[in-house]
Amino acid sequence: MFKNKKELFFFALMVIIFLLISMAIRNNNTSEAAEQINTVIEEQITLKINPGENIQQKIDEAQDGTVIIISAGEYTIDEPIVIESRKNLIIQGDRDVWIYGDRVDFQIFLIRDSENIFIKNIKACHKIDPKTQNKKVDPKRIGSVMDIDSCKNVTLENCELEGCGVYGVYAVNTDVLNIYGCYLHHNSWRALGLFNTGNVMNVVLRDCTIINNADFLEKEGNIHIQFEGKNVIKDNTYKVNNN
Numbered sequence: 407m408f409k410n411k412k413e414l415f416f417f418a419l420m421v422i423i424f425l426l427i428s429m430a431i432r433n434n435n436t437s438e439a440a441e442q443i444n445t446v447i448e449e450q451i452t453l454k455i456n457p458g459e460n461i462q463q464k465i466d467e468a469q470d471g472t473v474i475i476i477s478a479g480e481y482t483i484d485e486p487i488v489i490e491s492r493k494n495l496i497i498q499g500d501r502d503v504w505i506y507g508d509r510v511d512f513q514i515f516l517i518r519d520s521e522n523i524f525i526k527n528i529k530a531c532h533k534i535d536p537k538t539q540n541k542k543v544d545p546k547r548i549g550s551v552m553d554i555d556s557c558k559n560v561t562l563e564n565c566e567l568e569g570c571g572v573y574g575v576y577a578v579n580t581d582v583l584n585i586y587g588c589y590l591h592h593n594s595w596r597a598l599g600l601f602n603t604g605n606v607m608n609v610v611l612r613d614c615t616i617i618n619n620a621d622f623l624e625k626e627g628n629i630h631i632q633f634e635g636k637n638v639i640k641d642n643t644y645k646v647n648n649n
Contacts, residue, residue, distance in 0.1 A: 451472060454474075457480065462488065465487065465495075471494045474497045475498055476499050478499070478500050482506045482507075486514065486515065488518070489516070489517045489523060493522055494522045497525045503528055503529060504529045505530045506531060507531070513548060513549070513552070513553040514532070516553045518555045518557070520558075520560075523557065525562050525565060526563040529567075530565070548572075549595075551567040551568075551574050551575070552576065557581075559581070562584070562586070564587045566590075572593065572595040573593060574590035577598075578600075583607065583608070584610045585609070586613060591615075591617050593620065594619075594644070595624075596622065597619040597622050600624070607630070610631075611631065612634040613634070613636055616637070616638065
């Protein structure tokens with residue numbers, strides 16, 4: 407009857423909601439029903455991460471289709487946050503969320519072989535450690551803030567990607583990449599690195615601010631970039647000595 411666990415999950419959720427509505431109607435208390443329904447949906451579909459908790463562990467625990475809310479605060483990581491072979495995930499910062507890499511030689515987010523991934527309201531950068539700030543990052547992609555590889559339909563919205571990230575966004579062989587309302591600055595090689603060896607990669611830049619990077623764009627292969635809204639792209643001549 408059900409093709410997979412996800413279909414079974416949503417069927418069970420609809421049954422619960424129906425029972426709650428029926429009970430509330432019998433008790434003439436529709437407001438109570440609405441409150442109970444919202445609670446069920448939040449508990450079943452949304453996963454919340456609080457400061458001090460392990461972001462990677464929480465993402466690994468989440469089922470495909472989950473909305474992951476990262477609570478306001480600062481999070482420091484010592485290895486990439488990996489999203490691999492996943493579908494229909496939303497990762498959203500609640501107000502002011504900063505994710506710091508404690509070194510320059512790994513990605514903050516590494517997204518591979520995934521589909522319909524949405525990252526919103528996240529600020530991410532590499533910390534500048536005086537002991538390692540002049541370290542050569544090779545290959546350069548491992549110092550990216552966002553590294554997106556072989557995915558379908560990835561959206562970054564209202565994100566700030568900055569610091570010693572060699573690339574703000576590095577994407578390869580990803581059919582659709584949407585970058586909406588993002589602020590990319592002080593990346594030490596390029597704001598964007600786009601590479602494609604297959605069919606066309608479609609990239610949309612909408613209402614973004616891309617300033618004070620070493621350079622704006624590096625691209626190779628069949629890539630179509632569409633500019634929408636009001637993008638500010640200027641002053642990309644920033645230089646540091648870690649490359």
